[in-house]
Amino acid sequence: MTQAIVTDIEGTTSSLSFVKEVLFPYAARELPGFVRAHGQRPEVRHLLDEARQLAGGALDDARLVATLLRWMDEDRKFGPLKGLQGLMWEAGYRQGDFQGHVYEDVPRVLREWRERGLRLYVYSSGSVHAQTLLFGHTRFGDLTPLFSGYFDTGVGGKKETASYASIVQELALPAGQVLFLSDVRAELDAAAAAGLRTVCLVRGEGPEVDPGPHPVARSFDDVQP
Ligand SMILES: CSCCC(=O)C(=O)COP(=O)(O)O
Numbered sequence: 643m644t645q646a647i648v649t650d651i652e653g654t655t656s657s658l659s660f661v662k663e664v665l666f667p668y669a670a671r672e673l674p675g676f677v678r679a680h681g682q683r684p685e686v687r688h689l690l691d692e693a694r695q696l697a698g699g700a701l702d703d704a705r706l707v708a709t710l711l712r713w714m715d716e717d718r719k720f721g722p723l724k725g726l727q728g729l730m731w732e733a734g735y736r737q738g739d740f741q742g743h744v745y746e747d748v749p750r751v752l753r754e755w756r757e758r759g760l761r762l763y764v765y766s767s768g769s770v771h772a773q774t775l776l777f778g779h780t781r782f783g784d785l786t787p788l789f790s791g792y793f794d795t796g797v798g799g800k801k802e803t804a805s806y807a808s809i810v811q812e813l814a815l816p817a818g819q820v821l822f823l824s825d826v827r828a829e830l831d832a833a834a835a836a837g838l839r840t841v842c843l844v845r846g847e848g849p850e851v852d853p854g855p856h857p858v859a860r861s862f863d864d865v866q867p
């Protein structure tokens with residue numbers, strides 16, 4: 643019997659267009675000024691140094707910013723990039739420039755699952771900080787109390803089986819009692835290879851989703867935990 647549900651964000655709880663047309667452009671616009679204003683803050687300096695290492699060399703700040711902007715364009719899921727994006731989005735959420743988008747079924751069904759005793763988790767390429775900001779600032783209010791924990795690429799990439807094995811180990815549950823929700827076939831394949839149950843969300847937005855062998859749901863109402 644399912645004891646825990648782990649959900650992806652983009653394309654699963656939240657629309658692709660919110661991430662691609664609101665969050666990413668906001669971070670791209672803010673980045674140069676953010677690096678100038680906050681580049682000496684220890685946490686920012688640390689992320690910039692990590693990004694510089696990933697870029698493979700001694701880039702000055704202007705070239706590093708250009709590299710980070712290119713990575714955003716290419717939707718790279720690099721940890722330091724996702725960390726920097728989260729720090730920039732924080733101001734946007736706090737100032738009310740945007741709210742975290744979640745589909746209307748999401749808060750309602752998450753509450754039902756919680757009432758049935760299921761533990762709920764998030765696994766996204768966005769940093770844990772970015773995840774809590776998104777769920778903390780929705781038009782349905784603060785949804786963070788519904789979740790028991792959050793995972794980002796600190797546990798590994800979302801297309802790697804080992805990441806799901808680590809998550810299951812952390813949840814201290816048999817893999818077969820954990821259900822993973824995502825809109826990306828390669829993520830579902832990796833989770834299934836680690837023994838998790840899977841459901842593919844097909845929200846009808848963006849490019850066609852290939853569910854492969856995974857059960858399909860059009861919203862959280864269709865998911866049978
Ligand atoms: C945490 S909100 C922003 C989502 C994000 O940055 C991203 O790259 C989407 O990744 P996901 O794993 O949720 O598809």
Ligand SMILES: [Mg+2]
Nearest residue numbers: 650652653825
């Ligand atoms: Mg997704």
